[in-house]
Amino acid sequence: MMKILTFLWLSLFSFYCAANTDTTAIKKHLKSITKTASYRNPENLNQLNAIADYIKKDFLKYSGKVSFQEYKVEGKTYKNVVCSFGTENQQRIIVGAHYDVCGDQEGADDNASGVVGLLELARLLKGQKLNKRIDLVAFTLEEPPYFRTEHMGSYVHAKSLKNNKVDVLGMISVEMIGYFSDKENSQNYPVAAMSKMYGNKGDYITLVSTNEKGKFVEEFSQHFKQAKAVKTEEFNAPRSLPGIDFSDHLNYWDFGYSAMMITDTSFYRNKNYHKKTDTMETLDIRRMAKVIDGIYIALLKLTKK
Template structure:
């Protein structure tokens, strides 16, 4: 169910053109608060938002590919049409190539296993004695000699990366991670590439129990882990940046969205919708004189681990971080099949962004760090994600197409975020 939008007028805009030519900059004063909201909201063009989302979602926009670059060029062209000077922030990243062969065999045992790799599992062909190290904690290696052996560890609350590095640091040549009931053993990641990783595979709960039972029943077992085809390739992505300066304040308000998609998905909801809404907000605010600097940021490579937003935050100066009052992020803001409009913060607590938005509309607040607001939060900037939740069933699938996008929902988010940005940008 879509919640009804309740918006409070706050600023006056005499004219905002929807043509390619930008009108003269109009000054907004505190005396004109009663008229601004309706002028801004009337200028938002949901048909334009939908059209831009449709253009962006004609093909998947996987980070580092020509299609992602094409999307970046489209965004740049649109922003220049609106009258902005556009900056590109390129960055390199490591693209993990999954292995084409993953095997586990046990010497003298006919039972077959179906291990799965982790993202960032390294290639290797190692044969060694198997040894059970319980949960694979650092303390588990104090009483176990694993030098030159393959360790078997059962997951607990320790990061997979830590489990692998603990084993490698103790001299193991490979690690088998056994999953617990209720968790599938595929689709997981070691977080990032590390030069000290050793061949790592995951076993399902049933296969893991079988292996541990075999180890209990036999004095010594020798296993072989084979991983072939895993590789790291260098690719390039880019953030697209627009700055709308202010002559009256050093304070900064940031509005962002990522424009890449996952492989095989047109990404209409995730996240052509957020990108298109951000483009429209940038368009209607181009002619508005605000008290604070506005930055409109279009992030690349979000789907690979927030790489674009992390790059941007890493490049911010301490002065910029200190002066940034708020970051508003939009991700999946058009799906007709998702739940109601929801705000997310990294810690689940309200902040400047959520308090401002809630003054216009009653919106639930949830917790997540799985989008581009997270890197800003980590450096102390009040940040929040706007999205519809729970997610649609076709999330990250080939069915994330433009016909699943609701104009009403695009319009709802565009109005809410635009008004919130205007409120935040006035002293």
């Protein structure tokens, strides 16, 4: 009897957790974020703020706890957008993605794809009863010239968590999740020998962290892989490996939090990186949706146990 009950419980839980990321909504969001009058960079502050407003407006459909985290750089005000699920005093998981771009380009994969992931996660999380708090955070100023400075939106956010002694379980940076290829030699690596381990096709998503990844990263990665939503590989390597800290998670590492990046490996695969050719037409919407499904299922398993 116990085995039957366990099987039924697992079956119900799997059904309950089953994500249904909306590819039509993904396309709509990508178009709204990338096909704009000007490019969402610090030189076009009005456009950058318009995207922040768009993100906030969509978040508000799914949560009553949405706010801007504003800060100034050289007299100009920039905004992170924070959307929360769960109660204030619960242990917190941060899921973040940056909405700014590098220079004059649409930045569909880098990083409208990650931001759209947050918007879809908000829709999926609406009404869920969680035993931990989840904060979805759309960061500003991740790209050069502010990368690796205290002006990054993620630095400001991570520092505020530390200053306020918030109990953070871990952080996930959703950084470029839309570009896939089944062609031979479509995947490169910082070390050539890695191709023997991971293959030469860019047909998978990666879960990236350091060798000292921490309990949160281990558990999230396990749940993500068990969901089997999309082909997945893990990269755990020293922080000195080029590319392993090339996103917002680096600031959470610096403040002592367990953090990781989910990525299609950026410029090691997507040759449109930081170019005008990084458009939504180049993205694999179906597999991008599956990545979002995997994140959602893993988050539910972490917050309902």
